[in-house]
Amino acid sequence: MQSNAESNKNSTVTERSSGREMRWIADAYEQAQRVRVQTGERIRAVLQARDETWRSAEPAAGDAETMLKQIRSGKSExxxxxxxxxxxxxxxxxxEMAQAMRQALQDHPAWPWLEQVKGIGPTLAGKLVARLDATRADTPSAFWAxxxxxxxxxxxxxxxxCGYTASFPESYRVxxxxxxxxxxxxxxxxxxVSRTEGVRVAQPKPARGQRASYDQYxxxxxxxxxxxxxKSGGAxxxxxxxEKAKLEAERPGWATARRHLTxxxxxxxxxxxxLWLVWRAALDLPLTQPYAGAQQDPTEITDPWAMVEPAGAAPESGSSPTLVTGDDEGALARPVSRAAAAIRPPSAPPKRISRTRLMP
Incomplete structure (x- = not known):
């Protein structure tokens, strides 16, 4: 009979293997889509007489969208x-790759939740989970980083x-x-300069020639x-x-674009x-309480299953995952439901993480 440790190890190996498969499918989908779009734009340019490369091009009637539709259906070349x-x-x-991605997602631990989230379909979901590995992320902040x-x-x-307020990384020359x-x-x-203590800003893009510390894709x-x-609405x-309304009230000096992006x-x-919480719970891995920001009111963070359409409850299973909170870390962990609704801010900002650490 397998111990819990052996069972978790086997599930981790299986999870990483399926993650590599999903990564390959997502990359193949992206490559096919990129070439298809580029070729479609070239055909569009020929039809609009903007590309003289193809002098032997046959004259074609109709607009570009109609022509591309006919090419896809096989009615025209x-x-x-x-x-x-x-x-x-x-x-x-x-x-073909989109279909393969949908099929692969059916076996993904987080798909029962993801498929009910309004605004994210199988394509976006597949592209995201292909880049992540919950077995290597001990905290939600690892996903963020x-x-x-x-x-x-x-x-x-x-x-x-004028009262304009802006924040920049410490290394910026402003x-x-x-x-x-x-x-x-x-x-x-x-x-x-109005404040230097306790200011946190979004991670900047890497400089030219500098390798990013995160996965840009x-x-x-x-x-x-x-x-x-x-665009789709929902929870x-x-x-x-x-959050935007709160920023408009609390940060009148911020530009509109900054409030939107924040x-x-x-x-x-x-x-x-x-996603981290549902994914880890499905694998029976230890959980910590996620949060959306260091200044976030924990009462506003609902459990993942309250964010689906329609709102539902987490699926039951034979065992409950283990939740370790910030103030009792090192003490005996206590079992919780898969919903794990209680969420509160941490005592320190998330640590930076290597790009390769979470790759499947």
Whole structure:
């Protein structure tokens, strides 16, 4: 009879193997889609007489969208047969990989929850989970750091003339010139350092030639998921709007774009926290209480299963995962339900994590 440790080890090996398969499928899907889009744009340019490379192109009637649809259905090869066949071949490969991704997701531990979250379909879900590995992430903040959503120390600046407030990483060289708060031309004043203690800002993009400390593609996917939440509505969209309204009341000196991006980033971090919680719980791995931000009110963080459409309860299983909280770490862990609703801020900001640590 296998012990719990042996069982967890076997499940971890299986999980990482399926993660590598999902990673390959997601990469193949992305490559096929990229070539298909590039070829489609070339066909569009030929039809619109913007590309003279293909002098032997056959004249074609109709608009570009109609032509591309006919190429996908096999009714036409387009103005340039070689381009048309290339476009159709990669479109078919894209559809095949999308189907393979949907099939692979059926066996993913977090899919029973993900498929009920409004705003994230199998394509975005597959792209994200292909980049992550819950067995290597001991805390939700590991997901954030890997996806480029961790914060770094910063400096806050403020203009005494218009009240504009901005924060930048400590390493940034900031000039005093800025656009007037509200976007009405350049302000006559200068921004000056107003606060240096306790300022955290979004992790900046790496400089040219510098390797990123996070997975840039995973960050892009998280952004796409966040914007999809806003378009489709649902629980995460509601959370974003609450956070944005709170920032509008508490941070009048912030630019509109900054309030939007901050609220969106908090929404993405909350979603990743919930994904981590559901994923780890499904694998019977130890849990810690996730949080959406160091200043977050813990009473606003609901359990993952309250964020699905329609809101449901976590599936039952034979054993409950172990939850270790910040103040009793090292003491006896206590069993909790898979919902793990109680969430509160940590005592320290998340640590940075290597890009390779969470790769399947």
């Amino acid at each position: 387009g103005p340039v047969p070689l381009l048309g066949r290339t476009y159709r071949r990669h479109w078919e490969a894209e559809q 890997y996806c480029g959503l961790a914060t770094v120390p910063g400096v806050e600046y403020r203009c005494r003339t 000039s005093g010139a800025h656009t007037r708060l509200g976007g009405r031309g350049r302000c006559s004043g200068q921004i000056e 995973a960050k892009k996917v998280c952004y796409l998921i966040g914007t999809s939440f806003l 995460y969209s509601d959370y974003y709007r609450r 609220a969106l980033r908090k929404t993405e971090k909350l979603f990743l926290s919930h």
